[in-house]
Amino acid sequence: MRPLHRIGALCMFAAAAMLVVSCQDSEQDDAAVGGDAEKTITVGFSQIGAESAWRTAETESIRSEAANRGVNLKFSDAQQKQENQIKALRAFIAQQVDAIILAPVVETGWEPILREVRSAGIPVILVDRGVNVSDDSLFATLIASDFVEEGRMAAMWLVEKMDGTGNVVELKGTTGSAPAIDREKGFHEILDAQPGMTIIKSQTGEFTRAKGKEVMEAFLKAEGDRIDAVYAHNDDMAIGAIQAIEEAGRTPGTDVIVVSIDGVRAAFEAMVAGKLNCTVECSPLLGPAAFDAIEAVLAGETLPKNTVVNDRIFDQSTAEAELPNRRY
Amino acid sequence: MSKTPVTSSRAPVPRIVWPIIALALVLGFNLLFTHGFCQIEVRDGRLYGSLIDIIDRAGPVMLVSIGMTLVIATAGIDLSVGAVMAIAGAVAAGLVAQPDYSVLSNFDVGGSFVIAAVAALLISAIAGAGNGTLVAICGVQPIVATLILMVAGRGVAQLLTSGQIITFENESFAYLGNGFLLALPVTVSIVLVVFIIVSLLTRKTALGLFVEAVGGNPVASRHAGLRSGAVKIAVYTVCGLLAGLAGLIAAADIKAADANNAGLYIELDAILAVVIGGTALTGGRFSLAGSIIGALLIQALTTTILSRGVPVEYTLVVKGAVVIAVCLLQAERFRSMFLHVVRRRT
Incomplete structure (x- = not known):
């Protein structure tokens, strides 16, 4: 049994070390926000993960669009877990972000946390996947392909x-x-x-x-x-x-x-x-549409519940011209 | 030898008979009801047909199940084989193709498939040896020890490929998955060679006896002077190595390393193949040939379902029903119950 104890202790130590490291990370993030939170808007983005090239392209699109518009983006990778996304949303509430972009990993189970977000007065923009909620005023709009x-x-x-x-x-x-x-x-x-x-x-x-x-x-x-x-x-x-x-x-x-x-x-x-x-x-390049929606909501406009991304069709006659533009 | 099963006085039917009967039934069903299933024609000097597809497609599962059989015979289990496949594919494809987003582009092998394959197999064997060390020396339960690599290993493969699918254009690498040797897919020869080597090592030397002894009664075998730790590390290493080889074949098949999906859930198919083949999960006696038949049976079922156009929703149910039938047939108690009922009726 002895070796088992030792391994157990090692695991605990490793876990503790990870916790310390991750705490440090989020603190650094907070400090960065504190500096310029007065002028620019701050947006929290809870992403599912990085499981495919498509998703990486989506993250990249939202990040670069945030940088273009001078928006302070707080990014959280949920590693395919809903509980991580819920934690991230709670953290965004605590940090008093102006808006939240959420790419929900599953459709169900969002009602309680979205109510918390709404009572904090933060609009939620859903990207690429919908949620199952009884009250659709819990989110501002869903930006996705049909x-x-x-x-x-x-x-x-x-x-x-x-x-x-x-x-x-x-x-x-x-x-x-x-x-x-x-x-x-x-x-x-x-x-x-x-x-x-x-x-x-x-x-x-x-x-x-x-x-x-x-x-x-x-x-x-x-x-x-x-x-x-x-x-x-x-x-x-x-x-x-x-x-x-x-x-x-x-x-x-x-x-x-x-x-x-x-x-x-x-x-x-x-x-x-x-x-x-x-x-x-x-298209995973939802960044521009997402930030358009955020700006509209913050300006007091009401958005339609579904913002459909216009998908294009390509065949062999148009492929060669488009190939250099493909980023993912 | 403490685990001699208590059987009836009649000469016991070899366990391998049952999966063979099941395989024959599946193929017989297709012969009668699936048009063109058992047809084999020659196209461009190669054999072409559904039966050829079955032995070709079953290649990776057969290789993995050979390794898995040895591990299970020592009363262990290896859940990490799918992850090791993904790592092997990622390493080999990354070294051959040198995409700029992958960390592997720092190691220039001059596009040599041989170096890339050796590196991939070496890493797979090391991964297997790591599993074995955790089990044999640290005393971690096999299911836990290999679960670590099952989860982390896929992460490693994704890191190596930066989450992208690495495609490659390398003739010799692609040959491993798509090539033909003596009119048959090259995977058939690979599986055959591996099967013969492992069979000779376990049946013509004392190694097989060591493996069975360690699985049957580890304490007794240690008291008998057997280095059970070394045997365990050896079988996990072989299992990792074979998983790596399967990973190379899977990558060569689609000319790409797909770290997210390569070998996903193959551990379940491999364990199933071993169980169908008549090796008990409690360790001890094992049958390599049985596992091969088991893997062929699983693939024959899959191919049957695909070519018959069974609606997607029923696919897993059909598969499950056949597997349950085979496992029940193997269970002595069920057979005697069944015979009892039949005799009463008549």
């Missing part, structure tokens, strides 16, 4: 490209996630109205390259040359599917049309190479 519309845009592009005939297979996102549900809904809405087009297979590729490739391989074996097009709920799965199509001896982009959503850099590279046909952008 996933259903993204699905519709992809479907409409595909219908036009294929003249309304052909068999489509669908690579869905993680089962139950909001983008997977909505991107499926929008896509089916358009395609169901097309008698000549059928979705012959549909499976989850869990938003990853590896799974997208595996699922596509199975589809190609089961359906063979009947597959005319692939619709992937994100670019990564499309890139996986492209490899599977190539390995089956067919040419992605011509034999099999590939359409996806997100508009990450790798997708633009694939379009320039002629392997991906089209991607619908789901």
